[in-house]
Amino acid sequence: MGSVKSGMGAGGAVVAVVMLLAMAGCGGTTGAVASGKTTWDDQGARTLDKSVVFNSMGLKMEIEVVDMKNSLAGDLMKVQAALRSKNSGTLPFQYRFEWYDADGLEINSGTGSWKPLLLNGKELKTVQGVAPDKRAKEFKLLIRQPD
Numbered sequence: 001m002g003s004v005k006s007g008m009g010a011g012g013a014v015v016a017v018v019m020l021l022a023m024a025g026c027g028g029t030t031g032a033v034a035s036g037k038t039t040w041d042d043q044g045a046r047t048l049d050k051s052v053v054f055n056s057m058g059l060k061m062e063i064e065v066v067d068m069k070n071s072l073a074g075d076l077m078k079v080q081a082a083l084r085s086k087n088s089g090t091l092p093f094q095y096r097f098e099w100y101d102a103d104g105l106e107i108n109s110g111t112g113s114w115k116p117l118l119l120n121g122k123e124l125k126t127v128q129g130v131a132p133d134k135r136a137k138e139f140k141l142l143i144r145q146p147d
Contacts, residue, residue, distance in 0.1 A: 010030060010096050010127065029095055037137060037138040040064040041061075046106055046127065051104070052072035055091070060127065061086060062085065062087055062091055063083055063084070063091060063119070063143075064079060064084045064085075064086050065083060065085070066083065067081070067082040072128055074134070075130075075134035076131045076133075077099070077130070077131040077136045077137070077139060077140050078095065078128065078129070078131070079128065079129050079130075080128045080147070081126065081128075081141055082124060082126045083117075083119065083125055084119070084122070084123065084124040085119035085121060085122055087121065087122075088121035089119070089121060090119070090120050090121070091120075092116065092119075092145075092146050093116075093117055093119075093142045093143055093146065094114040094115060094117070094144050094145075094146055095117060095127055095141060096112040096113060096115060096141075096142050097112055097139055097140065097141055098140040098142065099131045099133065099136040099139055100136065100137065100139065101130060101138070102135070102138075104138060107131070107132065107133045107136055108133065111132075114144070116146065127141070
């Protein structure tokens with residue numbers, strides 16, 4: 001998939017760069033990473049830039065990142081990703097979010113737990129995460145195959 005750009009509501013700005021890196025057949029390791037960073041344009045408007053990159057044809061054939069959005073929940077960054085199964089079988093995987101400050105330093109390193117998610121044939125589901133700290137300006141959504 002290539003880059004997709006879309007504006008968000010008036011007034012703010014969020015630029016998210018989504019990189020999906022996959023390694024098929026490696027249970028327990030991170031198979032995908034989606035990341036984003038908050039910025040503002042010259043007019044103070046929010047934008048959301050997206051890019052999805054697959055390193056594994058196997059995972060690319062099984063899952064699709066349909067959409068990524070982020071917003072603020074009070075002072076906290078909130079992220080939502082829509083994921084779809086591309087095949088007719090059941091696709092189990094795990095995901096978690098990591099959060100980073102404006103300098104790219106991880107906030108609450110290693111505290112996020114892996115959450116299971118099951119996609120049935122051609123099913124579309126969303127996953128969401130809310131930053132644990134208002135300093136969060138960047139995020140990573142990690143996806144892996146279950147152990």
